[in-house]
Amino acid sequence: MKKMLALLLAVCLTASFAACGAPSGNKGGKAYGGTDGGGTAGEPNGSAAKDEKADASSDASEDSKGKEIEISLWTYPVGNWGNPVVVAGLISDFMQKYPKILVSVKYLDYISGDEEIARAVEAGEAPDLVLEGPERLVAGWGNDGLMADLSDLWEEDGISDKIYENVRSACRHRSGEYYEFPICMTTHCMAINYEMFEEAGALQYIDEKNRTWTTEDFAEAVKALKAHGQEKVGIVYCGGQGGDQGTRALVNNLYGGTFTDPEHKEYTIDSAENIRALEFLRELDGISFEPDMVGENEISMFAGGELAMAFCWNVSMEISQTAMNPERAFDIFPMSFPTDDGTPNLQGGIWGFGAFDNGDEERLEAAKTFIRYMTGNEAQYVKSVQTALYWPVCEMDDIYVNDDIMREYSIFTKYLGDYYQVTPGWAQARTAWWHMLQDVGKGEPVDAAVKTFVETADGAAKAALEK
Template identity: 25%
Template structure:
């Protein structure tokens, strides 16, 4: 490199010497007398050059034009379709953004919940990650721990920081830095086909007359039995264990039935392998055989069970929220009213609900201009006086900000806001969670298929998950 620099310097020096010699040769071509006379061409050029130099010195500097920046935004179907078209709202959002920031071109690519995660993994592995992503903490925090994201602290004002609960910031930060800008939320819970219970005259078995709608495991069992006895064409309740998608529904379901936690308070070890949770898993395996819970859950994915619910063939769905309720509305294949319920608990105590949390992150693609432009897009989506509220409603979610409430005229949203009191820290922020979740469904399958008792399955999960937590903590400490 040094030799290359010396060659370039020598080339520049030789070029300058050549230019000077040529200039001298040109001046020597005139006579001595003519060289200094006012009418001489060389003299005239000198005067003109002096005047031009003076003019340039007094001239106002022209403002620098902002260079256009091009960024790529990959988005899961976060927003409800407009006119049945997925991605149409995002296009409207970008058009409004460009009216304010015409110097930023946003390339939108819609990805699906099925293939999107794998597509992101491939993009990251091949250094072709998008600039912006709207996602949830499960993936975003894992990327942050791998140093793939740009920190966002410089765009979080003190007002915003103080208006959002600490529980949401804990899911958005790593090592004291903010890597996800939290936007929308809703507690994950259950949903029930209220219409089925109205038809069989068993609406009184649901806790809908209680302001907080809390209920017990025994009350839930009675409701399931009523559906089995009086509506034989409807499956009482759902469950699934085929893949990782929707794992928040299965872990919260079993944790609440067993009055347990998935991980302990500081996320340093598994807590769900308690005797009560193991008994709940044993009940689930038996209920599946008796067709009180959907049969064949070991080979069903979250999407399969969701489809059964939307077809009106399932009385209870275990993976729901106000967001999913809004997204599912145009997908229903049967006419029925779906309402939200918290997970039942063994003793009727307050449930522990994990929050859905949606937010935006920026991949650090070693381009400061793109990072800055991406921050403008995030700020517009989250905080624009007009489009911030529009976008929240289009997600079907609640605002993470305490000061923004009452977005919807709907009793289920009112209940969802009330149910925020039951929100607990999700395990997704635990060290090694990306690996922990891979052990969960195989153990559930073992229990459902009768290959292990509930306690054996949960202890097997705990052994592998605790090892993953310990390794992740050791790695982070290095």
């Protein structure tokens, strides 16, 4: 249980750091740094505090000459960017330098977040900033013409000229415009209940050193766990798109399938490899298709000891689940997805800021100022990345010195596969994916289900390419 103790210590340190910044805010509420009780210890709150901060900084003094500008940040739960306490601290720091830019925050989830954004767009009330990934910012809202071009940020000196080329490519729309400025990246994986595997004699089927296993060994492990009395070993959740990176990676890896072609123009789920994988999962006793569950449900069940494995996982989830389940009595052991040749291709994640084009140049410039602050110098950039609990998008010295947990998960970066989430029609493809999984789970012939998926996804891709 050394790992559990290390995680709890990390959580405590994070909470202590956050507590020094600002108090917790409510979901959907405002989190103005320096206001609403958000002053740093020993400092007054409200406008008086802002005036003092403005006098203390030449940048802030210049900013204080103008009028106040309010911008909105909507953030998906990317590590502690979904934690109101931590985010309020970051905003409080930002407002020490820019006291006239007021930032309100709304905290989204992956169950209803997209619908909330859609309603806001329809009502003409889209947020100024969104923290998410290229699949939404570039391939989704960007392709729909809703996002502001951030190319000027990419042309400035600083972090931008060091960003990995594959990350840069994912943030750039095929038209050449940049609709995202990235903060962090990770490699998604899966996880197992180590003690449950040990008791069932299933540890023999995994390569503990490299965190890999074959499809055949995966099947043997499931059988061993089932025989040991574990009724639900793992679930293929398909009640929505939340956590679908896990089910996509599971299906693609089992027999070497892909989700799209290398050029990211069409979808390839109807390949023989993917059909075989779906049939394999449906027939494997101990793996069940759950049409009323999403990744969040699976994570809760796994962390609660109800499942032997989770397909929706990464380092951020382990840290957050440890904080929420301090009494957990087993070790979580992260693994890559099983493959027929033992060499996994894992799904990557990239997160950063995008700005909706709301037709207000002052608000857009204020939003860019916020992005510059969070990413423009190395010290603040490191803090932004560490808040996400992921890794930098450029070459840097180790930012997690002596952090056993981050070092444990860093092994998966070498298995990073194609970042195909920027394929046109991505939003429609994600919806079609979980509908397809539901059909497979209900017993529909797999070849018919994947055919319907590809027709829907390719149709959306073609329409998007014609825009």
